[in-house]
Amino acid sequence: MLRQxxxxxxxxxxxxxxxxxxxxxxxxxxxxxxxxxxxxxxxxVMFFFMVWPQMRRQKxxxxxxxxxxxxxxxxxxxxxxxxxxxxxxxxxxxxIEEGKMKIDKTGVSMEMTQAAYPVAKD
Numbered sequence: 001m002l003r004q005x006x007x008x009x010x011x012x013x014x015x016x017x018x019x020x021x022x023x024x025x026x027x028x029x030x031x032x033x034x035x036x037x038x039x040x041x042x043x044x045v046m047f048f049f050m051v052w053p054q055m056r057r058q059k060x061x062x063x064x065x066x067x068x069x070x071x072x073x074x075x076x077x078x079x080x081x082x083x084x085x086x087x088x089x090x091x092x093x094x095x096i097e098e099g100k101m102k103i104d105k106t107g108v109s110m111e112m113t114q115a116a117y118p119v120a121k122d
Contacts, residue, residue: 064110068092075112076103 068074072084074094082094082101093102 061110065105065108068108073113073117074108075116076107077109077112078107079112081116
């Protein structure tokens with residue numbers, strides 16, 4: 001006589017899946033965490049894509065501010081357009097439409113200045 005195939009109900013399938021999951025979780029728990037080489041690789045990738053480009057931008061901005069001299073046109077981070085009339089160790093005095101203004105050297109925006117006053121290429 002042929003046996004009729006038994007029909008599995010959902011409860012049996014769920015129990016079977018839970019047992020399989022438990023076996024998989026027990027197998028991975030014994031490995032002891034993340035490999036130190038993988039952790040160092042992740043940190044290296046983060047440094048390469050996040051920290052290094054920011055450091056390059058800061059160096060470029062610092063070199064730009066240091067290269068400014070009397071007579072150069074600038075734009076501040078606040079959007080004020082002016083021309084450098086005097087320079088101190090930490091400040092610029094700029095001529096604006098209404099008079100003069102004293103600004104901190106860190107207040108000069110490299111991106112906005114280069115966009116507003118493009119340098120002629122030789």
